[in-house]
Amino acid sequence: MKSKEVKPNTEASGEAPPFLKTWNNVYALVIISLVASIVLFYAFTLYFA
Amino acid sequence: MTNLDWTLLTFTLLFIIVYGVYKNHKDKNIDGYLLGNQSLPWYHVGLSVMATQASAITFLSTTGQGFDDGMRFVQFYFGLPLAMIVLCVTFIPIFHRLKVYTAYEYLEKRFDGKVRVFTAFLFLIQRGLSTGISIYAPSIILSTIFGWDIFWTNILMGGMVLTYTVVGGTKAISYTHLQQMIVITVAMVLAGVIVVMMLPENIGLVKALKIAGKANHTNVVSFDFNPKDRYNLWSGLIGGFFLQLSYFGTDQSQVGRYLTGESITQSRLGLVMNGLLKIPMQFLILLVGVLVFVFYQYNASPVFFNKVETDKLRTSQYAPEFAAIEKQYNEVSEKRKQLLISSDNLDNQQLEVYKSSLHASDSVAKSLKGQVVNLIKKNNPSASTNDRDFVFLRFVLDHLPHGLIGLLIAVIFAASMGSIASAYNSLAATSVVDVYRKFSKNTPSEKAELNASKVSTIIWGLFCIFVAQYANQLGNMIEVVNVLGSLFYGIILGVFLVAFYFKNIGGTATFWAAVISQAIILGIGIPQVILKKEWIAYLWFNPIGCFLVIGIAWAWQKKIGIRA
Numbered sequence: 001m002k003s004k005e006v007k008p009n010t011e012a013s014g015e016a017p018p019f020l021k022t023w024n025n026v027y028a029l030v031i032i033s034l035v036a037s038i039v040l041f042y043a044f045t046l047y048f049a
Numbered sequence: 050m051t052n053l054d055w056t057l058l059t060f061t062l063l064f065i066i067v068y069g070v071y072k073n074h075k076d077k078n079i080d081g082y083l084l085g086n087q088s089l090p091w092y093h094v095g096l097s098v099m100a101t102q103a104s105a106i107t108f109l110s111t112t113g114q115g116f117d118d119g120m121r122f123v124q125f126y127f128g129l130p131l132a133m134i135v136l137c138v139t140f141i142p143i144f145h146r147l148k149v150y151t152a153y154e155y156l157e158k159r160f161d162g163k164v165r166v167f168t169a170f171l172f173l174i175q176r177g178l179s180t181g182i183s184i185y186a187p188s189i190i191l192s193t194i195f196g197w198d199i200f201w202t203n204i205l206m207g208g209m210v211l212t213y214t215v216v217g218g219t220k221a222i223s224y225t226h227l228q229q230m231i232v233i234t235v236a237m238v239l240a241g242v243i244v245v246m247m248l249p250e251n252i253g254l255v256k257a258l259k260i261a262g263k264a265n266h267t268n269v270v271s272f273d274f275n276p277k278d279r280y281n282l283w284s285g286l287i288g289g290f291f292l293q294l295s296y297f298g299t300d301q302s303q304v305g306r307y308l309t310g311e312s313i314t315q316s317r318l319g320l321v322m323n324g325l326l327k328i329p330m331q332f333l334i335l336l337v338g339v340l341v342f343v344f345y346q347y348n349a350s351p352v353f354f355n356k357v358e359t360d361k362l363r364t365s366q367y368a369p370e371f372a373a374i375e376k377q378y379n380e381v382s383e384k385r386k387q388l389l390i391s392s393d394n395l396d397n398q399q400l401e402v403y404k405s406s407l408h409a410s411d412s413v414a415k416s417l418k419g420q421v422v423n424l425i426k427k428n429n430p431s432a433s434t435n436d437r438d439f440v441f442l443r444f445v446l447d448h449l450p451h452g453l454i455g456l457l458i459a460v461i462f463a464a465s466m467g468s469i470a471s472a473y474n475s476l477a478a479t480s481v482v483d484v485y486r487k488f489s490k491n492t493p494s495e496k497a498e499l500n501a502s503k504v505s506t507i508i509w510g511l512f513c514i515f516v517a518q519y520a521n522q523l524g525n526m527i528e529v530v531n532v533l534g535s536l537f538y539g540i541i542l543g544v545f546l547v548a549f550y551f552k553n554i555g556g557t558a559t560f561w562a563a564v565i566s567q568a569i570i571l572g573i574g575i576p577q578v579i580l581k582k583e584w585i586a587y588l589w590f591n592p593i594g595c596f597l598v599i600g601i602a603w604a605w606q607k608k609i610g611i612r613a
Contacts, residue, residue, distance in 0.1 A: 024106075
């Protein structure tokens with residue numbers, strides 16, 4: 001195999017995010033933002049239809 | 050364009066190029082050229098990821114989509130935030146831990162060389178073709194501004210970005226993405242505000258959107274499930290999720306962006322930023338397109354938005370016929386405008402009459418436009434008959450104040466340069482790391498690999514310019530790029546998901562599953578593209594392709610793999 005030798009990253013992948021304490025909280029924020037967008041867009045559709 | 054526009058255009062572009070090259074001038078190794086030495090903070094990663102996806106196509110074609118088809122295209126992006134979460138949890142830690150240059154390197158570590166090369170090959174075909182279309186987009190601008198033939202503007206644009214990429218490399222691209230995204234956001238917001246200000250006095254944003262609503266242009270979300278319907282909540286959430294997961298997880302043009310993050314955390318935050326901002330950004334761009342639609346309800350609109358082609362008609366033997374059609378079209382537009390002005394305070398019965406009158410005038414306008422398209426085809430058989438991608442550019446050049454024209458053109462150029470440069474870079478990275486390095490008899494030196502990267506960038510650049518010469522035959526750019534991606538992305542994603550989650554499935558089963566699935570998807574997709582009929586909306590190709598790979602690989606492993 002000629003690909004570059006694997007150099008394991010020394011950083012722990014479980015490092016906490018700089019805000020919201022855990023990654024699960026960050027992902028929850030992303031999902032809440034998606035749901036909020038869909039609800040707002042649906043309201044937009046109904047209002048201007 | 051006035052001197053002010055030219056000054057702003059030149060200054061903005063020069064700043065972006067010089068700054069990018071300056072920030073990157075010390076990178077003399079392949080790590081720096083391809084991965085930016087993995088040193089970028091999260092906001093650079095996030096902006097870089099967003100800017101890579103935001104090409105000139107985004108501004109020209111998405112606004113054209115809003116103008117023509119309304120806001121429903123935004124549903125295409127509903128699966129993106131969910132895809133970002135999966136990438137953060139699964140893909141980023143693996144790619145970072147293995148310190149790979151390309152996503153396909155991982156496949157050799159997990160399976161074998163043939164799976165890696167086949168997947169890289171699918172990526173190279175897909176990305177090479179898509180980048181050709183991306184070059185065509187800014188070429189349209191040059192062609193429209195100068196009246197030059199699109200053949201030469203394709204060469205000029207593709208060549209300019211090629212030089213920039215070979216000199217600068219990934220870090221230059223990433224650093225200038227920050228500036229590009231700032232200018233893009235400011236310019237698009239300004240464009241939206243100015244369109245509203247240019248509407249008649251009694252029409253503000255809300256009323257403008259109500260007018261757009263009467264023409265079904267404000268239908269953002271549709272809950273109806275219909276596999277033939279391109280954009281609804283379900284195709285966006287499910288099909289879009291698989292498309293975005295594959296695009297961001299396995300397309301080297303994006304993997305290469307977030308691998309430039311200095312740590313797993315920085316890369317993850319960059320993708321989270323994309324997950325939070327992408328949908329509002331696309332909504333804003335489509336909204337500008339819808340507002341341009343409303344603007345043209347009150348102002349004379351060209352019968353065909355591609356000025357280069359209509360100018361050719363004016364000097365051809367078809368000039369009298371064209372003039373007659375144009376006159377009729379202007380009369381229909383005026384009638385439409387009067388209808389619109391008289392549409393205030395209608396009761397339900399009057400509203401129905403209004404809608405049917407509007408529908409009738411739309412049909413006449415459409416028929417007249419069809420006649421112009423026929424004339425254009427007669428005059429120049431190789432001419433593009435799709436003018437949707439020219440709507441926003443024509444609006445900018447004809448109606449926006451000087452200064453802003455130069456800034457907007459600069460923004461669109463900058464976005465193109467960023468996304469095309471990223472694509473060139475990813476094509477080079479995959480060619481060198483997954484092909485050149487793999488098939489070299491001896492392990493190449495760092496210098497040889499860096500040189501090979503630059504040569505490969507040039508070869509791919511030339512290929513993309515060649516493809517750009519045929520892009521005008523394919524239709525609306527943003528849809529063509531996504532249709533093209535959907536033909537390949539599901540398969541590539543399926544291979545990666547087998548690699549991550551099905552540890553008992555080996556390389557041979559996965560390889561043949563990918564080959565068979567790709568043949569099936571192309572067997573369904575290519576006739577749809579050629580015949581221009583859709584039995585299955587293109588977004589569904591992504592989950593179908595992905596599950597085909599997983600299912601066939603699983604069955605192959607179970608029935609044949611064990612005996613082997």
